[in-house]
Amino acid sequence: xxxxxxxxAGSGGLAAAKxxxxxxxxxxxxENDSIGGTCVTYGCVPKKLWHAISQFRHQATIATxxxxxxxxxxxxxxxxxxxxxxxxxxxxQRHEQKCLDLGIQITxxxxxxxxxxxxxxxxxxxxxxxxxxxxxxxxxxxxxxxGDLCDTSYEFFSWPHLPPSVVIWGGxxxxxxxxxxxxxxxxxxxxxxxxxxxxRGFDEDLRQFLQDRYADRGIRIHDKTTIAxxxxxxxxxxxxCENGTVITTEKVIQAVGRVPCTDSLxxxxxxxxxxxxxxxxxxxxxxxxxxxxFALGDCIDQVQLTPVAIAQAxxxxxxxxxxxxxxxxxxxxxxxxxxxxxxxxxxxxEAEAKATLKNVSVKTLKFNPMTMALTEQHKEPIFMKLIxxxxxxxxxxxxxxxxxxxxxxxSLAIAMQKGITKDDLDLTMALHPSIMEELVTxx
Numbered sequence: 298x299x300x301x302x303x304x305x306a307g308s309g310g311l312a313a314a315k316x317x318x319x320x321x322x323x324x325x326x327x328e329n330d331s332i333g334g335t336c337v338t339y340g341c342v343p344k345k346l347w348h349a350i351s352q353f354r355h356q357a358t359i360a361t362x363x364x365x366x367x368x369x370x371x372x373x374x375x376x377x378x379x380x381x382x383x384x385x386x387x388x389x390q391r392h393e394q395k396c397l398d399l400g401i402q403i404t405x406x407x408x409x410x411x412x413x414x415x416x417x418x419x420x421x422x423x424x425x426x427x428x429x430x431x432x433x434x435x436x437x438x439x440x441x442x443x444g445d446l447c448d449t450s451y452e453f454f455s456w457p458h459l460p461p462s463v464v465i466w467g468g469x470x471x472x473x474x475x476x477x478x479x480x481x482x483x484x485x486x487x488x489x490x491x492x493x494x495x496x497r498g499f500d501e502d503l504r505q506f507l508q509d510r511y512a513d514r515g516i517r518i519h520d521k522t523t524i525a526x527x528x529x530x531x532x533x534x535x536x537x538c539e540n541g542t543v544i545t546t547e548k549v550i551q552a553v554g555r556v557p558c559t560d561s562l563x564x565x566x567x568x569x570x571x572x573x574x575x576x577x578x579x580x581x582x583x584x585x586x587x588x589x590x591f592a593l594g595d596c597i598d599q600v601q602l603t604p605v606a607i608a609q610a611x612x613x614x615x616x617x618x619x620x621x622x623x624x625x626x627x628x629x630x631x632x633x634x635x636x637x638x639x640x641x642x643x644x645x646x647e648a649e650a651k652a653t654l655k656n657v658s659v660k661t662l663k664f665n666p667m668t669m670a671l672t673e674q675h676k677e678p679i680f681m682k683l684i685x686x687x688x689x690x691x692x693x694x695x696x697x698x699x700x701x702x703x704x705x706x707x708s709l710a711i712a713m714q715k716g717i718t719k720d721d722l723d724l725t726m727a728l729h730p731s732i733m734e735e736l737v738t739x740x
Contacts, residue, residue: 302425307334309594309606310431443527
């Protein structure tokens with residue numbers, strides 16, 4: 298019998314399995330896809346690479362204003378896809394080898410929970426004192442006429458060529474990032490969103506700023522509507538929206554949300570309680586309604602971010618298997634949108650702060666950076682917003698859109714963890730000329 302059975306080799310599952318094995322526990326790891334999960338294979342890693350790759354066309358345009366001249370660049374999608382696939386495969390192999398080096402037994406197949414201490418996979422029964430479910434989530438496919446003609450973010454990463462036109466259904470960060478990548482590479486992109494603005498849950502001013510920037514980049518945003526049907530004729534798809542808008546395109550991506558991958562686990566039969574969308578219900582120790590079975594990561598449908606799943610895994614292993622505390626603060630989680638332009642945020646939005654705190658003040662700044670001083674067109678303004686609380690003006694929210702916003706917000710997250718105030722920013726010597734000097738001199 299193993300000390301621990303981990304179902305799912307994504308970010309959370311790998312972190313838990315490796316940490317438990319490093320602590321001397323015997324671990325079985327079950328996975329029905331690649332080792333590394335969605336983030337490594339179909340999400341964060343290839344998405345960030347595409348984000349970097351797709352910047353060149355815009356940068357080349359800006360370069361002409363800075364004295365450079367060259368022939369129109371030619372992009373080779375197939376070559377990039379091949380190299381990117383090889384890189385992702387190498388990461389999968391690296392994660393697998395690390396597990397094997399730690400003595401973790403890897404079994405390929407789809408796990409079905411047979412009892413409180415056993416699972417069935419490939420017709421075999423594996424016994425474990427504890428079971429940890431880390432099966433992650435999957436992209437939703439809404440059941441509309443022609444829904445089978447749509448792709449999701451999964452299929453995007455294996456497209457054989459760059460389509461000339463794409464319709465993306467959704468306004469969350471996955472939809473926005475894919476729209477930005479495809480637009481930057483030269484595709485015609487139509488974005489269909491249910492609400493009046495993209496990125497629900499982000500600060501309202503940042504949402505509007507980004508929506509304006511994406512429109513300036515050429516992304517056509519169809520708001521307050523949804524897709525009613527998709528039809529195929531020859532090599533084209535016809536998208537009909539509920540408001541009557543009709544769009545002809547080559548590809549359609551559904552990016553309308555994600556749900557936990559718990560369908561095949563047999564949760565009901567063994568007494569694991571789930572929500573209506575299949576999310577596993579847990580207590581503060583990640584324990585399900587079956588005492589020996591635990592769950593974390595995207596399948597509990599709380600905060601669906603890779604670093605959060607990893608932190609949860611470390612916290613759980615230390616708490617349950619090693620009997621020590623791994624302190625984690627989930628109240629301040631930095632988040633980035635790897636779009637063009639890039640955006641990042643941490644802490645409360647203005648609306649959240651004003652609804653939950655007293656004496657809230659706001660500092661907002663928009664300006665054109667010095668790097669754009671010589672450009673006659675294609676200006677890319679910067680957005681900064683501070684949310685402050687109380688007489689001492691404690692910083693409770695920061696919202697940015699600028700080059701390197703993700704890297705900046707990670708550093709600011711450290712400062713916010715320490716409870717910085719506006720005075721702390723004012724007392725910080727500015728670095729000139731830089732974008733971030735504006736944040737420490739904002740008034």
